[in-house]
Amino acid sequence: MKTRVVVTGLGVVSPIGIGVPIFWKAALEGRSGITAIPPFGDLPLEAYRCRVAGQVTGFESVRFPESVNPDRVDRYAQFALVATQEALADSGLRMDREPPHRVGVIVGAGMGGMVMGEREITQLYQSLKPNRVHPNFIPTITLNSASGIVAMACGAKGPNLTISTACSSSAHALGQALTCIRSGQADVVITAGADASITPLVFAGFCSLRVLSTGFNEEPERASRPFDLARDGFVMGEGAGALILESLAHAKKRKARIYAEVAGYAATSEAYHMVIPREDGTDVAATMKLALDDADVTPAQVDYINAHATSTPIGDAVEAKAIRRLFKTRADRILINASKSLIGHTLGAAGAMGAIASSLALETGQVHPTANYENSDPACALAGISRDTQERPLKVALLNAFGFGSNNAALVLKRFA
Numbered sequence: 501m502k503t504r505v506v507v508t509g510l511g512v513v514s515p516i517g518i519g520v521p522i523f524w525k526a527a528l529e530g531r532s533g534i535t536a537i538p539p540f541g542d543l544p545l546e547a548y549r550c551r552v553a554g555q556v557t558g559f560e561s562v563r564f565p566e567s568v569n570p571d572r573v574d575r576y577a578q579f580a581l582v583a584t585q586e587a588l589a590d591s592g593l594r595m596d597r598e599p600p601h602r603v604g605v606i607v608g609a610g611m612g613g614m615v616m617g618e619r620e621i622t623q624l625y626q627s628l629k630p631n632r633v634h635p636n637f638i639p640t641i642t643l644n645s646a647s648g649i650v651a652m653a654c655g656a657k658g659p660n661l662t663i664s665t666a667c668s669s670s671a672h673a674l675g676q677a678l679t680c681i682r683s684g685q686a687d688v689v690i691t692a693g694a695d696a697s698i699t700p701l702v703f704a705g706f707c708s709l710r711v712l713s714t715g716f717n718e719e720p721e722r723a724s725r726p727f728d729l730a731r732d733g734f735v736m737g738e739g740a741g742a743l744i745l746e747s748l749a750h751a752k753k754r755k756a757r758i759y760a761e762v763a764g765y766a767a768t769s770e771a772y773h774m775v776i777p778r779e780d781g782t783d784v785a786a787t788m789k790l791a792l793d794d795a796d797v798t799p800a801q802v803d804y805i806n807a808h809a810t811s812t813p814i815g816d817a818v819e820a821k822a823i824r825r826l827f828k829t830r831a832d833r834i835l836i837n838a839s840k841s842l843i844g845h846t847l848g849a850a851g852a853m854g855a856i857a858s859s860l861a862l863e864t865g866q867v868h869p870t871a872n873y874e875n876s877d878p879a880c881a882l883a884g885i886s887r888d889t890q891e892r893p894l895k896v897a898l899l900n901a902f903g904f905g906s907n908n909a910a911l912v913l914k915r916f917a
Contacts, residue, residue, distance in 0.1 A: 503682045504763075506916060507859050508756040509591025509744030511583035514853065515554035515737055515843045518562065519586060524860055526842070528889050530869035532721035533843050534735050540700040550712035552720035553698045554737030554844025565653050572636045574613030577646035579740035579849075580694035584650050587742035592756055593688065595655050604658035604686040605651040606677045608670030608693040610848030610903075611702060613641035618699045646694050658686040664848065666903030667808075669693060670741065671851025674911055675765035677745045687750040693852030694740035706736060709775070711812060724845075725872035726809035726838035727816050727880050734810040737844025741852030743859070759859040760897075764795025764912035772906045776814060781822030784908060788826050788898060791910035799827050801896050802834055804861055805884075806854040808900040809838035809870075810845050819900065820880030832883035835890050841871040851901040855911065858897040862915040865893050 512519065515533025516526035526533070533554045539545045562582050564570050570578055588595070595603065620637050624630065639645060644662040651660050659680055663673045670693020677689035697703075706712050713733040716723035724735040751758055768790065770783040777784065792799060805823065809816050824831045839857045840846075846853055861867050867890040874887070884890075899911040 504748035504761060505678050505681045505745055506748050506751050506761050507743050507759040508746055508751050509587040509593065510759065510856050510859060511586030511590060511742040512740070512853070512856055513556055513559065513579045513583050514739040515556055518556070518558060520590065520856070527857060527868040528866060530871050530887065531842065532871050534720045534723050536720050537698065543700055548703065549707045549714045551717045552713065552723045552735055554735060554846070555698060556739055568649065568653055572640065573649055574640050574645060575615045575696035576609060576613060576694045577649050579696055580607060580646040580692045580742065581650055581653055583740040583742035584654065584690055584692055587744050588654065588690070591744040593744060598688065600655055600657035602658055602687045603656040604660065604680055604689040605647050605656050606659070606661045606663065606673045606680065606689055606691050607647040607650065608663045608673035608848050608851060609643050609646055610664060610666050610669050610695050611697040612643040613645055614697045614699050614702055617641045618701050646692070650690060650692065654690060656690060665907045666905060667845065667847055667850055668901040668903035668907050668909040669848035669851065671899060671901030671909035671911055672767060674743065674762065674851060674855055675767060675909060678762050678765050681745060681747050688744065688746040690742065691745050691852070692740060692742040693849035695847040695849050696738045697847060698736055698738050703736065712736065713811065722872055724811050724841050726807065726811045726841050726870055727820065727877060727885055728873050729875040729877040731811045731813060731816065734812055734840065735844040737846040739843065739846045739853065740849050741856045743852060743855055758916045760862045761914040761916050762911065763914045764791045764797065766790035766794060766910045768908045770906035770908065775904055777818045777902060779814070779818055781818050781825050784819060784822035784902065785825040787908040787910045788822065788900065791898065791912050795912035797896055797912055800830060802827070802898050803892070803894040804835045804867055804897045806858045806897065806899045807836055807838050808902045810840055817879040820882055823882065834884045835867045835892060836882055836884040837867050838870045851899065851909065854899045854901065855913070858899050858913050862894050862897055862913060866891050
C-alpha cells in the first residue's frame with residue numbers, strides 16, 4: 501500500500517502578492533499582476549517586442565533570517581527562501597524537534613541565478629577586470645543555490661535536490677518529493693519552485709524566440725489570456741511557491757492542518773520538439789492518464805484542472821485537445837482555470853504556483869477566474885473555463901505542467917478526508 505502524502509504548509513511570492521492570504525484574495529478577485537516593465541538601464545525598451553511582465557513588487561521590505569545575507573543570494577533564491585519561511589510557519593513544523601536527516605529539500609528552477617549572472621558578465625566586459633568578479637558568483641548562479649540556501653536556513657539535512665526541466669520544474673519537484681516520502685527516504689520534504697528571469701538577456705531571448713505576447717504592450721493587464729481567441733503568446737512572470745509535503749502518519753502525529761493530499765504523479769517526454777508540443781495532444785493526454793493511474797483515480801472522478809495554459813496559440817489548443825481526448829464528454833463538466841492569466845508564466849515556479857492554487861481550491865471549493873477569457877477560441881473551448889470565480893465542492897484536482905524539451909508532468913491532488 502502506498503504511503504499517503506499530504507500538504508501541510510503553503511508559501512508564495514508572486515506578482516499579485518507576497519503571502520498566501522494576499523495571493524489568494526487577489527486570485528479570487530481575478531486581479532492581474534501584469535504590468536509594464538521598467539527600462540533595463542540604457543537599453544532601449546522599444547527594441548523589445550514585448551514590454552510587459554508579471555513582476556513582484558514590495559519585496560525589498562521582506563526580512564530574511566539573520567543567517568542569510570541577501571546580497572550573496574540571487575533574487576530567485578531569495579524568493580524561494582521567503583516562500584519557504586511562510587510555508588514552514590504555516591505548517592507549524594518545528595525543525596528543532598525533527599530529526600534533520602528525515603527532512604529533505606527539493607526545488608524546481610528553470611533558469612537559476614540569472615540576475616547576478618547577467619550583472620557580473622556585463623561588469624566583466626565593461627571593466628576588463630577578471631579579478632573583480634564577485635567571489636560568490638559561482639555558488640550563487642548554480643541552479644542548486646536555492647535548494648542549498650533553503651536547507652541551510654532550515655537545518656534540513658535529508659535529500660537535497662534541484663529539478664530543472666524548464667516550465668515543468670517545480671511540478672516535477674513536487675512529484676519527486678512525493679516519491680521521496682513514499683520510498684521512505686524522508687518524512688517531510690520542503691518543496692519549492694522559483695525563478696526571477698526578467699533580465700535584459702533572458703527577456704531578449706524569449707522575445708527572439710517569438711513566444712511572448714506583443715499585442716498588449718499598452719494594456720499590460722490584458723496581455724495574458726489563456727484559451728482566449730486573441731491570445732498571442734505568454735507573459736513572463738517571476739516569483740516562488742513553496743509547499744510542505746509530509747507523510748500522512750507524520751502529519752497526524754503532530755496534529756497538523758492538512759490542505760490536500762498529493763495522490764499521483766507522472767513524468768513523460770514527448771521526444772518531439774524543443775519548444776512546440778505534439779499537436780494531436782496524445783502525449784499530454786497520456787501523461788494525465790498516468791498520473792490518474794498512480795493516484796488510483798478515474799477520469800470520471802476529476803472535478804478540477806489547473807491547466808498549464810500559457811496563452812500561446814498552439815500550446816493552449818493542444819492542452820484542450822488532450823483534455824477532450826482523455827475526459828471525452830466529461831471534459832465540459834470539469835472546472836478549469838489558468839493561474840498564468842493572473843501572474844504570467846513564472847517558468848520554474850509555475851508548477852508550485854499551480855499546486856498552491858489547487859490546494860486552496862480543494863480546501864475552499866473555490867476556483868479562481870481565468871482573466872481575460874473574453875472570446876472563446878473554438879480550438880480550445882471548454883465549458884469549465886470562466887472569467888468568474890466558480891464554487892463547487894471539489895474532491896480531485898489535476899495539475900498540468902509542460903516544459904521546453906518535450907517535458908511533461910502531471911500531478912493529482914485530492915481533498916483530504
